[in-house]
Structure formats: structure tokens, C-alpha cells
Amino acid sequence: MRMKSRLLLPAGVAAAALIGTACVPPPTPPGGGGPTTPAPTNPPPVGTTSCAPASSAAAGPDGADPIASWGVDGSAKATVVIGNVVYVGGTFNNAVSPTGVTAPRTNLAAFCLADGNLLSSFSANFGGGPVNALATDGASLFVGGNFTTLNGAASNRLVKLNAGTGVRDTSFSPDPIPAPRATPPANPPEGVLDLAFSGSTGVLYAGGDFGKIGTGGGLMQSTKVDNAAGFSANGSLTAFRGGTDKLVESIAVSPDGSTVFLGGNFTTVHGVNRGQMARVTATAADAAGVQSPNYGIGAKVLDIAATSSNDVVAAVGGALGGGTGGRRLVSFSGATQGLNDVNPQGDVQAVELIGGTAYFGMQRGYGANNGPNLVGVPTSGGAVTFSATAAIAAPTVQGVMDLAVSQGGARLVAVGDFTSVGTTGSLHGLAIFA
Numbered sequence: 001m002r003m004k005s006r007l008l009l010p011a012g013v014a015a016a017a018l019i020g021t022a023c024v025p026p027p028t029p030p031g032g033g034g035p036t037t038p039a040p041t042n043p044p045p046v047g048t049t050s051c052a053p054a055s056s057a058a059a060g061p062d063g064a065d066p067i068a069s070w071g072v073d074g075s076a077k078a079t080v081v082i083g084n085v086v087y088v089g090g091t092f093n094n095a096v097s098p099t100g101v102t103a104p105r106t107n108l109a110a111f112c113l114a115d116g117n118l119l120s121s122f123s124a125n126f127g128g129g130p131v132n133a134l135a136t137d138g139a140s141l142f143v144g145g146n147f148t149t150l151n152g153a154a155s156n157r158l159v160k161l162n163a164g165t166g167v168r169d170t171s172f173s174p175d176p177i178p179a180p181r182a183t184p185p186a187n188p189p190e191g192v193l194d195l196a197f198s199g200s201t202g203v204l205y206a207g208g209d210f211g212k213i214g215t216g217g218g219l220m221q222s223t224k225v226d227n228a229a230g231f232s233a234n235g236s237l238t239a240f241r242g243g244t245d246k247l248v249e250s251i252a253v254s255p256d257g258s259t260v261f262l263g264g265n266f267t268t269v270h271g272v273n274r275g276q277m278a279r280v281t282a283t284a285a286d287a288a289g290v291q292s293p294n295y296g297i298g299a300k301v302l303d304i305a306a307t308s309s310n311d312v313v314a315a316v317g318g319a320l321g322g323g324t325g326g327r328r329l330v331s332f333s334g335a336t337q338g339l340n341d342v343n344p345q346g347d348v349q350a351v352e353l354i355g356g357t358a359y360f361g362m363q364r365g366y367g368a369n370n371g372p373n374l375v376g377v378p379t380s381g382g383a384v385t386f387s388a389t390a391a392i393a394a395p396t397v398q399g400v401m402d403l404a405v406s407q408g409g410a411r412l413v414a415v416g417d418f419t420s421v422g423t424t425g426s427l428h429g430l431a432i433f434a
Contacts, residue, residue, distance in 0.1 A: 046103045047095075047118030051084040054114040054434070059409035060354045060376070061433035064388055066414075068098045069116020071428025072109060076415035079404040079430075080134040080141070082163050085122075086113050086404065086413050087141060088430055089131030096428045107131045108143065108166075113411055116432055124166030125151050135195035135204065140169060144192030144206055157191040158206055158231070174235035178210035179222035194250050194303075200257030201282065203238055204231045207248030207262060213237065228262060230282070239283045243270035243290075252304040252312070258282055259291070259309035263301030265320055277301045277314055293335035299326025303402075305353045310334050313358045313379055317347035329360050331379045339381045343367050349416075350402045354409035357385060361400025361414055373399040374414055374431075388431075410434075 047070075074092030081087075087110050094102040095109045095118050103118055106125035111118055128148030135142040141161045149155050150168060160172035178189050190209035197204050207228040214222025228242025228251060242248055242262060250263035262269065262278045269278040270287040275296035281289040303315040311333045319325030327347055331339035339358070346364025353359070357376045365371030366387065376386030398417035405412055412433040420427055 046097075046101065047120035048112065049119075049121045051112035051117070051119055052114050053084050054406065054411055056408075057410045057434060060357060061386060061412050063433070064386070066388075066427065066431035066433050067116055069427065069430055069432050070095055070097050070109075070111050070118045071430040072096060072105070073102065073428060075398060075417040076401065076429035077130060077132055078134045078402050079413050079415040080136050081113060081404050081406045081411075081413060082136045082138070082141065083407070084113050085119055085163070086111050086430075086432065087134055087163075088415050089126075089134050089143065089145065090401075090415070090429070091130040092429070098426055100426075107145070107147065110166075111430065113406060113413075113432065116430070122164065122166045123151075124161055124168075126155070127152070129157075129191065132191070132193050132208075133195040133206075135197045136163070137197050137202070137204075138199065139163060142172075142195055142197065142204055144195045144208070146189075146191035158195075158235075160235075172231075172233070172235045174231055175214045175222075175237075177206070177208075177213050179212040179214040190247065193248065196251045196253045196260075198253045198257040198282070200255065202233055203240070203253075203257070203282065205229070205240065205251050205253055205260055206231065207242065207251035207264070209247040227264075227266075228260075230260075239285045241270075241285050243284070243286070244268070244278075249300060249302055250304045250315075252306045253282065254306045254309040256309060259306070260284070261304045261306050261312050263304045263314060265300045276320075277304070277312075279309075279312070293332075295332060297326075297330065299328075300347075302347060302349045303351045305351050305358065307353060307379075313339070313351050313353060315348040315351040315360055315362075317349065327362075329358065329377055331358065331381075339377065339379060341377060341381075345369050345371065346399065349398075350400055350414075352403040352405050352412070353379070354405055354412065356380070359386070359403055359412060361403050361416065363399040365399075373416075373418070374403075 072092035073094045075090045076088045077090035089108045095105045110122035126147035129146030131145040133144040141163045144158045157177045160169040193208035212222040225241045227244045227248040230238035230240030244266035245268045246266040248264045252261045272290040277295045279291045299319045300317040302317045305313045313331040316328045327344045329341040344362045348362045350361035358379045359376045366375045372387040374388040375384045400414045401416040414431045
């Protein structure tokens with residue numbers, strides 16, 4: 001879906017492991033005469049200060065039920081895995097254990113991939129709006145959304161964090177997104193909606209609802225990007241511009257870093273007709289960067305996964321202007337469509353690839369409103385090869401909103417607006433499939 005979180009690293013580069021520091025209690029003071037003050041009773045520790053490696057396994061989920069894990073008390077909209085840790089962003093106030101224990105976390109939290117435990121050493125609280133997107137360069141965490149504060153201090157809508165602690169990395173400092181206006185619009189922009197990082201070029205791509213980036217209009221201090229932009233290591237803009245006539249809800253970059261795929265409900269890109277999904281060069285700044293084909297999806301594209309500069313899989317949401325159209329699983333190799341599955345009953349909001357299987361997360365269920373909200377389908381087409389044991393969410397909530405995979409694809413992570421999955425019991429917006 002549009003809150004995407006995907007890492008593309010060059011061959012041979014592994015995601016960095018996070019090593020926590022254990023807390024060592026102070027020594028007991030020696031005994032002596034005179035009155036003593038009883039030692040304070042500390043509450044039991046919540047979560048863990050380090051994450052053990054997840055056990056290795058074959059690529060793809062081994063079973064249809066997730067492990068018991070912590071989660072969040074609101075909607076989880078974005079997720080990404082770095083080493084042994086899974087990060088979850090969205091709109092929430094607390095992390096929640098399987099037994100109902102809570103720990104304050106505002107719109108971003110970190111959990112261990114192996115056992116779903118809360119990583120207590122990581123803390124970064126975002127206020128003023130949601131965290132919509134997460135991405136990584138393999139070591140650090142990029143966070144995008146419509147927030148305005150980080151740990152109480154004023155914040156841009158796109159930041160870089162230390163993945164172990166949550167401390168902001170100020171070496172990455174993009175201009176304000178979107179550029180401030182003298183007269184705020186009637187409908188405030190939604191900020192950053194999706195992120196994609198290219199390990200081949202070191203460029204971070206952001207898509208969303210922002211016409212300009214900069215310190216203010218009217219003084220030639222802002223840059224027109226039209227809903228997507230590329231950022232270098234220090235946050236400065238690259239040549240890439242989105243150029244779409246409507247917001248970008250999903251963005252992906254090919255493994256070689258040469259091609260960027262845009263998705264949303266737009267109809268033109270740099271003035272060229274492109275229906276809801278477009279293939280452009282990684283340096284596209286005008287119409288010359290818009291490539292064929294014109295996919296003409298006809299409905300909102302909420303998430304994209306690319307296996308090459310020519311091959312792409314898309315999660316398709318509702319039809320433009322309402323109605324029951326759209327809502328399908330789609331793949332293309334060039335202009336040739338390989339997958340066009342119309343069984344989803346609600347918006348398809350997320351897609352991730354493991355080998356030749358595309359895993360799709362959706363709102364209402366596959367095949368029926370009470371069907372599974374997470375399925376795996378061969379990208380070339382064919383029958384479902386994986387489905388969650390039962391519906392991850394009732395049709396009245398948003399279901400699965402984002403997916404992520406661990407390095408090597410041994411674990412699949414689903415986040416969203418749900419409270420239970422299969423036979424695992426009480427889960428809160430986070431499901432880890434081993």
C-alpha cells in the first residue's frame with residue numbers, strides 16, 4: 001500500500017544486526033550501623049534491551065499462523081525489517097503485549113523479529129500526525145509521514161534515525177516537506193506516504209502529497225516536485241521529480257537503481273498519459289524520463305514491488321470515483337500482464353515478494369468478506385499457495401496495510417488494523433510469520 005517500506009541492497013550486502021546493551025544492577029552496599037532506607041521496588045522490566053537472531057528457515061512462511069507477539073493499540077500502517085528487528089509505524093499511543101501489558105510508544109515502535117518482544121532500547125515518539133512509511137539503507141531507519149514533532153521537538157515529515165536507539169541522525173536534513181504556504185489549503189496535504197531506498201545508488205525516494213519542497217513559496221526558495229522526489233545522503237534533492245497530477249501513494253525502485261515505479265490515482269506524469277502506475281527513469285525531471293508502457297490500471301495503486309527495471313507487481317485498491325471495480329492482484333513483465341486476480345473483496349493494500357511468490361495484504365478478504373486478508377500467489381499467475389488460517393481482520397476495519405520480509409525471506413511481517421490472526425489469539429496490528 002501507500003505506506004511502504006522496502007530495502008533494495010546490492011548483492012552481498014547484509015542488513016546490519018542490532019546489538020543491545022544489557023543493564024547491570026549496581027553492587028549491594030556493605031552493611032553498617034544506623035537506620036537504613038528500604039530499597040525502592042522497581043517495576044518488572046517491559047520488553048528487552050536486545051534481540052536474538054531469528055532462527056534460519058526456508059524462504060517464505062512455514063505455517064499459516066503467526067507467532068505470539070507484541071503489537072500496538074491503534075492502526076499500524078508501515079513496517080520494515082533491519083537485521084533482527086521489525087519496526088512498526090502508524091497511529092497509536094502504546095505498544096501492547098499479548099497479555100495486555102502496555103508501554104508508551106507514539107506512532108513508532110520496534111520489536112524483535114524472533115519472538116515479537118518489544119525492543120525497549122529503541123524510543124522515538126512522533127506527534128502531530130501519523131507515521132506512514134518506513135525504509136532502510138541496511139543500517140539506519142528512514143521515517144516518513146505527516147508528523148510535526150519528534151520526541152517533542154519540531155520535526156520535518158521525513159527523518160533518519162539510529163536504528164538501535166531511535167535518536168535522530170541530523171546528517172540527513174531535507175528541506176520542509178511540503179513547503180509551507182502563506183495561506184494553508186482547505187484540505188491539508190497528507191505529507192509523505194511511501195518510501196523506497198536504492199542500495200545501488202544510495203538515493204531515497206519519497207512519494208506522497210506535496211507539490212513543493214522548501215522553505216517557502218513566492219521567494220524562489222521552494223522546488224516544485226509534484227508528489228515525489230529523490231534525496232541524497234545528506235537530504236538534498238536529486239534531479240528526480242514525480243511530476244504527477246495527483247498524489248503518489250506507492251513508490252518502488254528497481255534493484256539496479258535505474259527505474260522508479262510510481263503508483264496512486266494520478267492520470268498523467270510530467271504531462272504524459274499514465275494511468276495510476278508509471279515507469280520512469282531514476283533521474284526523471286520531465287517528460288523525457290517517462291517510460292513505456294502505459295499500464296492503465298483504472299484503479300488506485302496502493303503498493304508496488306519491483307524485481308527488475310521491467311518487472312513489477314502491484315496491489316490495486318478501489319476504482320477511481322468509487323464503485324466496486326479495481327481491487328485485484330496485478331503483475332507485469334514489460335507490457336505483458338501475467339497476474340490479474342480479481343478475487344479480493346476489498347482494497348489490496350500491500351505486496352511483498354519472496355522468490356516467485358507475491359504476498360498480498362488486503363482489507364476485506366480474499367474470495368469472501370470473511371476470507372483471509374493475506375495470501376500468496378505465484379507472480380506468473382495460478383492458484384493461491386499461502387493464506388492466513390483465518391481472516392486477519394473483520395470487514396469493518398482496515399485489515400493488512402503493509403508487509404515486510406526479513407533478509408533472505410525467512411520471515412514475513414504483516415501490519416495493519418486487526419486484533420487477532422488465526423489460532424494465535426490476541427494480536428494487535430502486528431503478525432510475524434516464521
